[in-house]
Amino acid sequence: MDDSRSLLLDTAGRLFAELRETPDDADAAWQRVAELGLPLALVDEAHGGFDLPVADALAVVRLAGQYALAAPLGEALLANRLLAEAGADIAEGRPTLAVADPHSPLTLNREGDRWRVHGRLPAAPWVEHAEVVVTIARHDRQNRLLLLDPDSLAATPGTNLADQPRTDLTLDLDLDNHRVRELPETLGAEWLFESGALLRCQEIAGALATVLDMTVQYASGRVQFGKPIARQQAIQQQLAVLATQAAIAAGAADMAVDAFHDPRRHALIAAAKARCGEAAGQALAIAHQVHGAIGITREYRLNLYSRRLWSWRDEFGSERYWQARLGEQVLARGADGLWPFITELGGSTEGARQ
Amino acid sequence: MIDLSFPTPPESQQAESFREQVRDFLATELAGRTPLQRVESWMGFDAGFSRRLGEQGWIGLTWPKQYGGSERSALERYVLLEELLAAGAPVAAHWIADRQSGPLLLRYGTEAQKQAILPRITRGECFFCIGMSEPDSGSDLAAARTYAEPVDDGFIVNGTKLWTTYGHKAHYMVLFCRTSRDHEDRHGGTSQLLIDLTLPGITIRPIHDLSGAHHFNEVVFENVQVPRDALIGEMGDGWNQVLSELAFERSGPDRFLSTLWVLIELIRALEGRDDDQSRIAVGRLAAHLMSLRRLSRSVAGMLQRGENPTLQAAIVKDLGALLEQEIPDIARQLVDTGRADAAHRDFFQVLHYAVQQVPAFSLRGGTREILRGIIARGLGLR
Numbered sequence: 001m002d003d004s005r006s007l008l009l010d011t012a013g014r015l016f017a018e019l020r021e022t023p024d025d026a027d028a029a030w031q032r033v034a035e036l037g038l039p040l041a042l043v044d045e046a047h048g049g050f051d052l053p054v055a056d057a058l059a060v061v062r063l064a065g066q067y068a069l070a071a072p073l074g075e076a077l078l079a080n081r082l083l084a085e086a087g088a089d090i091a092e093g094r095p096t097l098a099v100a101d102p103h104s105p106l107t108l109n110r111e112g113d114r115w116r117v118h119g120r121l122p123a124a125p126w127v128e129h130a131e132v133v134v135t136i137a138r139h140d141r142q143n144r145l146l147l148l149d150p151d152s153l154a155a156t157p158g159t160n161l162a163d164q165p166r167t168d169l170t171l172d173l174d175l176d177n178h179r180v181r182e183l184p185e186t187l188g189a190e191w192l193f194e195s196g197a198l199l200r201c202q203e204i205a206g207a208l209a210t211v212l213d214m215t216v217q218y219a220s221g222r223v224q225f226g227k228p229i230a231r232q233q234a235i236q237q238q239l240a241v242l243a244t245q246a247a248i249a250a251g252a253a254d255m256a257v258d259a260f261h262d263p264r265r266h267a268l269i270a271a272a273k274a275r276c277g278e279a280a281g282q283a284l285a286i287a288h289q290v291h292g293a294i295g296i297t298r299e300y301r302l303n304l305y306s307r308r309l310w311s312w313r314d315e316f317g318s319e320r321y322w323q324a325r326l327g328e329q330v331l332a333r334g335a336d337g338l339w340p341f342i343t344e345l346g347g348s349t350e351g352a353r354q
Numbered sequence: 355m356i357d358l359s360f361p362t363p364p365e366s367q368q369a370e371s372f373r374e375q376v377r378d379f380l381a382t383e384l385a386g387r388t389p390l391q392r393v394e395s396w397m398g399f400d401a402g403f404s405r406r407l408g409e410q411g412w413i414g415l416t417w418p419k420q421y422g423g424s425e426r427s428a429l430e431r432y433v434l435l436e437e438l439l440a441a442g443a444p445v446a447a448h449w450i451a452d453r454q455s456g457p458l459l460l461r462y463g464t465e466a467q468k469q470a471i472l473p474r475i476t477r478g479e480c481f482f483c484i485g486m487s488e489p490d491s492g493s494d495l496a497a498a499r500t501y502a503e504p505v506d507d508g509f510i511v512n513g514t515k516l517w518t519t520y521g522h523k524a525h526y527m528v529l530f531c532r533t534s535r536d537h538e539d540r541h542g543g544t545s546q547l548l549i550d551l552t553l554p555g556i557t558i559r560p561i562h563d564l565s566g567a568h569h570f571n572e573v574v575f576e577n578v579q580v581p582r583d584a585l586i587g588e589m590g591d592g593w594n595q596v597l598s599e600l601a602f603e604r605s606g607p608d609r610f611l612s613t614l615w616v617l618i619e620l621i622r623a624l625e626g627r628d629d630d631q632s633r634i635a636v637g638r639l640a641a642h643l644m645s646l647r648r649l650s651r652s653v654a655g656m657l658q659r660g661e662n663p664t665l666q667a668a669i670v671k672d673l674g675a676l677l678e679q680e681i682p683d684i685a686r687q688l689v690d691t692g693r694a695d696a697a698h699r700d701f702f703q704v705l706h707y708a709v710q711q712v713p714a715f716s717l718r719g720g721t722r723e724i725l726r727g728i729i730a731r732g733l734g735l736r
Contacts, residue, residue, distance in 0.1 A: 216735065240727070240730045251646075251652070252648075255644065255645060255648050272645070319638070322637070322641070323635075323637035328633050331633060334621065339614070341640075342647065343436075346651070
């Protein structure tokens with residue numbers, strides 16, 4: 001790890017640790033995160049960002065998962081990146097993003113000298129706390145970034161299992177030209193959905209590292225039958241399995257991060273999100289079993305992680321969704337194409353170092 | 355924070371162009387090999403194939419040229435291994451020597467041992483077996499009782515080794531044994547010997563596995579006179595030397611590709627089907643393969659840099675065995691095995707072969723429970 005990366009992670013880690021003590025004040029948390037400039041981590045210097053390698057910027061998102069940060073840092077990172085790509089002003093405050101279901105994309109049409117957008121953006125994260133919501137639509141073979149004003153949207157507020165704001169947005173509105181900006185060909189709605197999945201992979205990997213840590217510590221301190229339960233082989237074997245799931249989730253998330261610029265990112269992120277989601281479920285079952293009754297209380301911190309993990313594995317494509325997408329590609333290549341498919345994707349790590 | 359990190363696997367354009375070379379060679383060499391032969395994976399034995407691989411310079415690929423090696427990178431070796439396995443090449447004859455016995459000799463062997471043995475290994479002429487397990491010593495390796503009594507001109511060996519894969523076709527065994535009568539010193543009293551299996555007093559008896567195949571053997575030593583120069587490394591250092599072998603043994607592509615050919619034939623059997631169940635199941639297995647391959651390649655990078663990834667290797671092998679064992683189960687959920695279909699003959703053959711092999715995957719090279727014990731130690735629990 002080079003110096004700028006470790007400096008960034010140290011600084012962010014100290015802030016996240018401090019914010020962990022006041023987990024309920026999302027606005028304050030977002031304020032502090034923004035003051036450090038973290039939401040600009042994926043933006044290049046020309047647009048007021050840090051010009052960090054993608055892998056370093058996204059490492060901050062894993063760290064946010066590790067500390068159960070109560071702010072949508074990942075969403076803001078991506079939203080700012082898109083704003084910069086579209087040549088729009090970087091929102092100094094609070095951008096978030098929203099995605100349409102991949103099966104029912106938004107429709108964008110030209111009406112006179114304005115734009116008309118129609119469709120649904122389900123479970124959009126943190127809309128009520130945001131100053132701008134970005135999403136991507138396509139019109140006349142051109143990707144366009146839509147800059148939506150949260151106050152102008154028909155919204156049904158809700159939350160995920162972790163009480164994180166998730167709002168269903170129904171769009172049927174006119175947009176001025178300055179709110180509809182051209183994006184490069186590679187940055188379509190599918191790209192945004194994949195990138196959202198990549199954020200959740202990072203957060204899952206971070207959260208699982210904490211879950212492993214907490215569970216090992218708990219088992220080492222909890223005495224039953226005259227000794228810490230961590231001395232029991234049955235518990236040790238379970239903790240080992242938990243560790244393997246945390247490790248494979250981290251490896252899968254690394255694979256997704258390295259695919260950020262890769263033209264074959266779809267398959268790599270599909271594999272990563274499917275694997276991370278599965279690891280989350282398996283790891284949590286063990287973490288709760290080892291913790292016993294204390295783990296299922298609201299007071300004990302494990303639920304901060306388990307409710308996030310149970311939500312994140314569903315968001316931006318569940319295991320079932322991504323497995324089906326990946327399986328479709330594998331089956332299309334046929335039996336003799338399986339191995340070439342896997343080795344071709346083995347991949348370039350150059351993408352995330354740019 | 356517990357550090358379970360797997361560093362980014364190194365990339366090499368050279369290794370990728372080598373991959374094409376290996377594929378071309380195997381396409382010719384293995385033409386006509388049936389799926390049932392290919393699913394044997396690294397249990398398939400063909401001395402002729404190993405010789406031809408040796409002629410390419412592809413055994414001992416990373417070893418120094420002075421011992422017959424090709425001095426290529428660990429990444430190129432990784433590519434070679436995974437391509438051999440993915441193609442279902444019959445690599446068993448030289449596999450053990452290439453994977454662990456040769457590297458052991460390179461690291462601990464005497465100059466004379468290296469010169470005598472390593473070039474023959476690289477030519478595909480000299481095969482090895484591993485003498486670790488015994489009738490009363492399986493996972494508890496330190497309980498080995500085979501005793502090599504030090505005498506003036508060497509050792510007198512007595513004892514029995516068990517589950518010795520391809521012992522009946524190997525030229526040499528790396529024998530893990532006691533060289534001290536002090537049974538209190540479970541680890542310090544052990545050594546490794548290079549055993550010429552043609553020595554008088556060695557009896558090799560077959561043990562057939564449940565499918566009826568003969569891979570395993572029992573190797574009995576009765577007053578076998580072994581010369582002094584057969585000692586590998588230091589007297590009494592056997593335990594440490596064995597441990598250093600294990601990271602090499604546990605993290606390679608042979609620990610998660612054993613049933614790749616079941617998946618390949620499954621995909622063939624699913625041709626023409628257009629249903630979510632197939633897509634989801636195949637996509638899930640592909641996701642597991644891709645993720646695990648990344649971890650395995652990461653460990654290859656750590657080994658190349660001379661690090662000691664014992665914990666990471668145990669994680670790869672534990673996850674790898676689960677995947678290898680799961681593939682046939684999932685295949686059975688997608689194809690109705692109660693109605694064997696002549697059109698899918700290859701699929702049923704590889705499936706039935708694999709079903710009989712998979713119990714071994716979480717036993718060989720360290721049982722699942724031993725591996726999880728190692729991981730638990732890595733977590734600071736033991």
